[in-house]
Amino acid sequence: MPYRLLLVLLIGMYSCKSKTGTQPVPDADSSINIPQATERYRPQFHFSPAAHWMNDPNGMFYLDGVYNLYFQYYPGDTKWGPMHWGHATSTDLVNWKEEAVALFPDSLGYIFSGSAVVDKDNTSGFGKDGKTPVVAIFTHHDPKGADAKRNDYQSQSLAYSLDNGMTWTKYEHNPVLKNPGIVDFRDPKVNWNKKISKWVMTLATKDRITFYASTNLKDWSKLSEFGATLGAHGGVWECPDLFPLRYKGNDVWVLLVSINPGGPNGGSATQYFVGDFNGKEFIPSDTSTRFIDYGTDNYAGVTMSNTGDRTIFVGWMSNWFYAEKVPTEKWRSAMTLPRELFLQEAGGKPYLASRPVPELDKKGKPETDFGINAASSTNKEPRPLVLDRKDSTYRLQFGIRAEDFQVTLSNAKAEKFVIGYDKGSNRFYMDRTAAGNSAFDPRFAARHWAPRIATTDVIPLQLVVDVASVELFADGGLTVMTDIFFPSVPFDKTTITPASPNAVSDAKYTSLKK
Ligand code: FRU
Numbered sequence: 001m002p003y004r005l006l007l008v009l010l011i012g013m014y015s016c017k018s019k020t021g022t023q024p025v026p027d028a029d030s031s032i033n034i035p036q037a038t039e040r041y042r043p044q045f046h047f048s049p050a051a052h053w054m055n056d057p058n059g060m061f062y063l064d065g066v067y068n069l070y071f072q073y074y075p076g077d078t079k080w081g082p083m084h085w086g087h088a089t090s091t092d093l094v095n096w097k098e099e100a101v102a103l104f105p106d107s108l109g110y111i112f113s114g115s116a117v118v119d120k121d122n123t124s125g126f127g128k129d130g131k132t133p134v135v136a137i138f139t140h141h142d143p144k145g146a147d148a149k150r151n152d153y154q155s156q157s158l159a160y161s162l163d164n165g166m167t168w169t170k171y172e173h174n175p176v177l178k179n180p181g182i183v184d185f186r187d188p189k190v191n192w193n194k195k196i197s198k199w200v201m202t203l204a205t206k207d208r209i210t211f212y213a214s215t216n217l218k219d220w221s222k223l224s225e226f227g228a229t230l231g232a233h234g235g236v237w238e239c240p241d242l243f244p245l246r247y248k249g250n251d252v253w254v255l256l257v258s259i260n261p262g263g264p265n266g267g268s269a270t271q272y273f274v275g276d277f278n279g280k281e282f283i284p285s286d287t288s289t290r291f292i293d294y295g296t297d298n299y300a301g302v303t304m305s306n307t308g309d310r311t312i313f314v315g316w317m318s319n320w321f322y323a324e325k326v327p328t329e330k331w332r333s334a335m336t337l338p339r340e341l342f343l344q345e346a347g348g349k350p351y352l353a354s355r356p357v358p359e360l361d362k363k364g365k366p367e368t369d370f371g372i373n374a375a376s377s378t379n380k381e382p383r384p385l386v387l388d389r390k391d392s393t394y395r396l397q398f399g400i401r402a403e404d405f406q407v408t409l410s411n412a413k414a415e416k417f418v419i420g421y422d423k424g425s426n427r428f429y430m431d432r433t434a435a436g437n438s439a440f441d442p443r444f445a446a447r448h449w450a451p452r453i454a455t456t457d458v459i460p461l462q463l464v465v466d467v468a469s470v471e472l473f474a475d476g477g478l479t480v481m482t483d484i485f486f487p488s489v490p491f492d493k494t495t496i497t498p499a500s501p502n503a504v505s506d507a508k509y510t511s512l513k514k
Pocket of ligand 1: 055056072083112113139186187238239300
């Protein structure tokens, strides 16, 4: 075993054991009390690892009442390094428990992103004694090949679990899909395709997607390629996903493709295509470039397998521009809220809509009597409406007339994060130019823009705030923005500034504190 690899394994094993022994860093400046959150910027209900580096969500599946989330993890540092798969579980998609590291680097290399399927019919033959195998399909990244500037250092491999994803065995004949000479050849997302009764792998291959099919997850044959001349190409294509959603009684296919850089507001982002997958090729019904989320902090997101009629998406809540530099001391990054995906009609076409999973409704008690509604209905002037709660972990839902407005999260240090709508350009925005610590990267303090797709007079809005992040779901999730921020003390004041009197309706506030 090469020395470097041995070191990686030892670091990994050590960190895995020491994971729960981390000490909270008291937030002395904090003017509000967040129970159990003594670490500055620690999200309360978004998954974040207790310590060390995390990026993409991987291998998500549901089985026997448990949602499993794996993730790109480096247990040796708070910066990217030799990749493992960390693991977390949840029974409600809101509260997460970190588990032992699931996959360690080996002689074929680091364990890059990939997916997992519940192989109910034991097509892989990994099942034993009637136990259903869960099969992970991931990229092996050979760092020596990369250093030597070879073009074939990424290939696809398997591991299987016979205990619902708690422990894994790597397949002895890895890799199962060798590299044909493409430098970026990674992030396999596998789904069962009913039409052809085969597994279909959606793979990012540099500047396009390549589809493969298999009956046993071990032998793969190429079906087709998509996208070399379509969509955004400001960076390499990564972490794709392909799945059907119901639309007007039919299956319509959605293809997610993350790109880095080249996102609409800089750096990493995830675009999507809508169309048909005929069992061989993906045929888009619309060639415009659209993004699942226009904020800068939702990347590499894919859907969970084995969730029946539900399509549940989770993304990595950061951006490669600055992910390694954000000012969290012990860990880096969190995941987005799990979101359910739908196709929603706008202008006669299907658009992808994301909404917080309904499980979030069970957390906290919604309140309607907290100042904003009363003040809003008696307004003669368009005056600011202040949420009479000091809170930095909450959900706020309301309707607002489609005119210029702002929602400001602020603190006593005059730092602020602004969410708004600009009627002139028909765009939403998020502005973190004065939102606290941004010195770690010159691209962080910026205003981000997102197109409004819906055309109604009133915009239904939903904001989910969790200490250091905000997720905006406008128009039932047709326009979504996710941004992170690092104020010197928590934002504990929320102000809605409408353009006209009585512009705000049906406001609902839910504290999501633990
Ligand atoms: C996306 C990505 C993937 C890769 C992984 C490595 O963020 O670059 O393409 O598999 O991260 O950690």
